[in-house]
Amino acid sequence: MKRYRDSLIRFLKRLPSAYHGRLMAVTILLGLSLLNLLSEWPHELPRPDFLDTVDRLLPDSFGTPRQLLFDHFQRWFPRTPTAQPVTIVAIDDRTLAAVGQWPWPRNRLAVLIDAIAAHKPAAIGLDIYMPEADQTSPDRVADNLPATAASLAAGLRALPSHEAILARSLRATRSVLGAVAFDHATANTRTDLLSAPILVHGADGANPLDSVLRYHYVLASLPELQAAAHGQAMLNVALDQGTVRRIPLILGLGNHLVPGMAIEMLRVATHSPMVEVFASPAGVLSVGVADVQVPTQPNGEMWLHFASIRSTQNRYVSARDVLDGQVDAERFRNKLVLVGLTGTGLSDVRATPLGEQVPGIEIQAQVIETIFEEHFLQRPAWLKWGETVFIITFGLLVIWYLPRTDSRFATFIRSFRRGSAVLGITLNLLSLLSCVLLFKYGGLLVDAASIFIIGSAVMGSFFSTALLDDDAKKQRDAARAHTDDGGKGSGKSIDGALARWKRIHRSSK
Template sequence: MKAAQGRPVALVVLFGLSLLNLSSEWPSNLARPAFVRALDDALPDSFKTARQLLFDQFQRHYPRTPTAQPVTIVEIDEETLASVGQWPWPRNRLAVLIDAIAAHKPLAIGLDIYMPEPDQTSPDKVADNLPKTAAALAAALRALPGHDAILAGSLHAAPTILGAAALDHATLTTSTDLRSAPILLHGADPLPRVQRYDFVLASLPQLQAAAHGQAMLSVALEQGVVRHIPLIMGLGEKLVPSLPLEMLRVATDSSAIEVFADTSGVQAVGVADVQVPTQPRGDIWLHFASIRSTLSRYVSARDILQGTVEPERLRDKLVLVGLTGAGVTDMRTTPLGELVPGIEIQAQVIETIFEGRFLLRPTWLKWAESAFIMGFGLLIIWYVPRKQSRFAVFIRAFPKGVTALGLFLHLLNLLCCFYIFIRFGLLVDAAAIFIILSAVMGCFLSPALLHLQEQTRTDTAAAQAQESARDAAGKAPGA
């Protein structure tokens, strides 16, 4: 059988593609050899893109359905801006909003807002711009409390958390440190494994000192899509929490955030009696709910300022405050293909932690996939070229049935991985299994089918020659 000629090529394809697949998602607990790094640099994202698109499709066909609503988003929307004034507001106006939210007794208030510079509308700043002839007015203005001081008072009086943005480069308003709650480590130091930054865009030190917590708002973008969210990050030489994690700490009145790690990286993070399994880099794959199922969590800041909001929308809730008005918000694309405000992603992280429904792709799963691919691939290489195997007989009898069989097996692979996603929340890479095993099978089927076609043509030509010879013999004289 001509398929046997494909064995050497199939072995090269199997081992080569398996190595390329492994290099695109190298386990963090192993040192990365130089040739693997060179391979990944030469062929970046070789399997990563297919893997991500597959996981996106899993979520699109089975989005998370929220079973609880612990979060309320107070949105500074277009209606609020139209009634209160354009953004940025004077800080005393923002203080009024925080006071109005706090009056309804939420568990915590997280602000998706950066305030790295002093409020230029504060009375003392206005006084600095007055002419010398208005000295009396300037003195009277300087006697008034500054807007930053007013906001600091509101932040201190309520269970507030200020958000900050991690940056890789310095600007006029960045710093290298963030006032944050203690991190209690269990196990190895995870700092070398987590996403690290050198600079942070945070609020004024006066505001940080007044708030009950500070946290990062950063999300991980891959080809413009948010798929996983870091719960713990590095800022310089210290660990800092994400906003959802810090809000849970403040809401439970915990003194510290716990991080459980080993030599491979972060295994879990914990607050109070809640423990969240993570990827080695301290992030989680987020199982997104459609924005259509979460719209009820949004409350306009205008309604709160006007006192028309229902108290139960805020009482005992984790409240996120952010901008959603057109032109003033950061919009993010989710795996569901939806464009949502960045603050919605923070809300979904909290919601996921409350529900305990996590997507997982542990290190052992990559090894299990690789073992399955190698085992099944070697089985194909050993079995398919055997002349008297049932598969060989099947190919000779039904050459076109090979395509149907291949499609059935790949569909079975996809359905099994999708079932594991639904049942256990595990992200199994069916794309790599499909690509590598298809390539291995192609090494045999192509020459075998070509040989079968040649043999069929030869047999047909021989039959036609015999038929012609019989016809000629029948027409001969004396026949």
């Protein structure tokens, strides 16, 4: 056992300088490239079981740097809105103070919808779900009256329920109700949703249900309200460590596909009968409605290019002003109108890559706005393979070229102790600049972080080898100098003895 241990120690000591440092550099290059590929496993390949072990041992090894870099791309170049297709009617603190606390009676919500519909919007989407009956409805109040108030109870039951009033308002305008998918059952969840059909285009073997986020339960509005609305849509967002970077345009609910709010709003606004999904065996390619086609990730998610909340404040209208008739009709005419909660303690606040906290309804508005402007961010499936091929090819070229003795450049790098580090930093900065330009002008999310990490590790191995070689050279020079000094001293001693012997010999003669 000791012999094997000693052999391993000797091997590890020789490894950094073996083959002029190439062996160490190749090991680092291939090892980190494999780990990078595993951190973003392609959808077109079956996921191996051992990836779960890798995720436990090395959580977010490359994922976190990748996401942080993409966030910085957005902070450097946030989207600048060029149009305002969306108006948000905010049930804010002003509205709650004037109208009353939430939840409102459904007939009051119907009044708000009627006030918006009077200005002819293209569609109205409710970032609200109502899974339970309104307890303030006349029939519910009648049920709680004592027997002595039988005549009053009969009169209340003769009135339309608040659900019926809201359903009439939803039916009278192009309305979309929101819902949220769950992977577990709760007291109010269901297993189905009255959603529009989705037509799948693709080659044989293309089944988007195998790729999209899939759930079995949904928290949705009452069936009576669903039947009255012109569309049902999911409000789910994708969270990465608490930040919204992507949003699903389609989801799986049981054995069928359901649309997200943005794409369903466009379907209802354009009077389209269905949502279209374009897929391949590797997953979803795009989601379309009418003449709009949105590129997606293989799981049906869309990368969001965020605009700063400071540039979108003019899209907000207080529900109080709408109810009071104090809003210009042009704020709604032919617009996609979203109704949601922004009051303190009521809204679901989300973090964006820009470092801002925004209401959840703002996320939906940004999706619609991005689709309207066709300002898409993309990270297609082939890009990961392209990055991996680039990293390995470029790394191998550096490993082959740098230690060569017949290259003036390599000689300069070896003679300059920090030359490999300077070279690595320069190459990585050029790589980062290229990725920034691809983001700004092409909307491509290229993983410069992984290129930087792996490239720096490879160049760093040569830097370490250069330091080891330099130390070894210094030790050899010191030993040689010591030997030379010792030899000269011995020579002087011999020469002195010989001179003394010659003097003694001459004197004796």
